[in-house]
Amino acid sequence: MPSPSAGAVVARVEYGGVCGSDVHMTRGEFDLPHAIVLGHEGVGVIEELGEGVVHDYAGVAVTAGDRIYWCPIAPCHKCWYCTIEKDFSSCTQATWFGPVDKPTWGSYADFVTLPEGAAFFRIPDGTTSEAVIAFGCALPAVLQGVERAGGIKPLSHVVVQGCGPIGLAAVMLAKLSGAATVTAIDASPLRLRLAEQFGATGVLDLASTSLDERLERVRAVSGGRGADLVIEASGHRSAFPEGLGLCARNAAYLLIGLWASQGEQPFDPSLIVQRNLRLIGTQYAQGRHYHDAMKIVSLHHQAFPFEALITHRCGLHEARQALGLVTSGQAGKVVMRP
Ligand SMILES: [Zn+2]
Ligand SMILES: [Zn+2]
Incomplete structure (x- = not known):
């Protein structure tokens, strides 16, 4: 284990989050410049601070032994x-995954080295590491996407397509923002149950409802208008035409989950014009969004069952099973516990 260079931090990984993006990377659907250590979500304990590092990226003093969450x-x-x-x-020149033969911050590992410039934040005492990693x-x-979409208005009607961790985070944020209704759509009964726990006021099971029935239900709870904000968190292209159809006039459609779903999808673009819609894409997040995510979890850890989101804790030797669980629909959040 190398010592950190000036400005860097070495941390012992407590939890590495397993994300749907990891699955796409292992399938070769995302161009990587070289072999990497997987894992872009992590919380850990500071082992050693590089020269000059005395506080986190929000100005909070840090020392060896403190728990951190990083971008x-x-x-x-x-x-x-x-x-x-x-x-x-x-x-365009961000440092993402380093090469495997150098210190890296891939979190499917015992230790990570965070390079200078990778924002990290001290996890407040009283907030568990599991609560923070649950939303990885x-x-x-979601915070970045909602910011790009202009926020979630109080008393608005929100629909969330897909209830994996991104969808559940969107459901919670809509609830916290004062949305009048939050309708969650998924095919997994487990995920729909979680959506209710994170603030969904209604859930629609893809397996037992038709597209027309879902449209009818969304209109029924929104005064016949449709959703003011639809958040796509499903990763399935077929969700796109449905999401457009669920939009009310002047609605925004925020696309997050379609990050790695490349390909064509027929849809009627006249809907965008005739309903004055705004389509917003977003990818990745910035240091401030990691900071705010941690603060939200810290503030609301008694109101929402963050730890209960974690359904599987895998050792490093179970990485392949962990990746399989993510796509199975049978898991909430899967984490590596080195
Ligand atoms: Zn991810
Ligand atoms: Zn740059």
């Missing part, structure tokens, strides 16, 4: 997106 992308702060647009998630990269991704 896996270190932006360059030198490119167009970092400097002119201040959108660090679009950085999902809550930060």
Whole structure:
């Protein structure tokens, strides 16, 4: 285990979150420049601080033994997106996964080395590591997406397509934002139950409802208008035309889950024009979203069953099974526990 260079941090991994993106990477659906250690979600205990590191990226003092939660992308702060647009998630020269023969922060590992520039935050005492890792990269991704979409308005009607960790984080955020109704759609009874625990006011089972029935239900709870905000968190292209159809006039349609679902999908673009819709895409999240995600979990850990979201804890030798569980629909959150 190498000592951290100046500005870097070495941490012992407590939990590495297993994300749907990891599955896409192992299937070769995402271009990687070299072999990597998987795992972009993690919480751990500081083992050693590099020279000059005395506080986290929110100014909170840190020392060896403190628990931290980190953003896996270190932006360059030198490119167009970092400097002119201040959108660090679009950085063109970000340090993502390092090569496997160097210290890396892939979290399917016993230890990680966070390079200088990778934002990390001290987990407050009284907030469990499991509560923080439960939403891994999902809550930060939703926070960034909702920010791009202009927020969730109080008393609005929200539909969330897909109730994996991203969808559940979206359900919770809609609830916390004061949405009048939050309707969650999924085919897994387990996930629909979780959606209710995280604030869904209604759930629609894909397996037992038709597209027309779902549209009817969403209209019934929204005064006949449809949803003011639809959040796609399913990763299935077929969700796209349905999501458009569920939108009320002047609604926003936020697309998060379709990140790795490349391919064509027929839909009627006239709906976008005739209903004055806004379509918003988003990918990754920035340091501030990781900070805010941790704060939200910390503030609301008594109101929502974050730890209960974790249904499977796998050792490093069970990584393949862990990846399989993520796509099975039978799991809530799967985490690696080195
Ligand atoms: Zn992820
Ligand atoms: Zn940059």
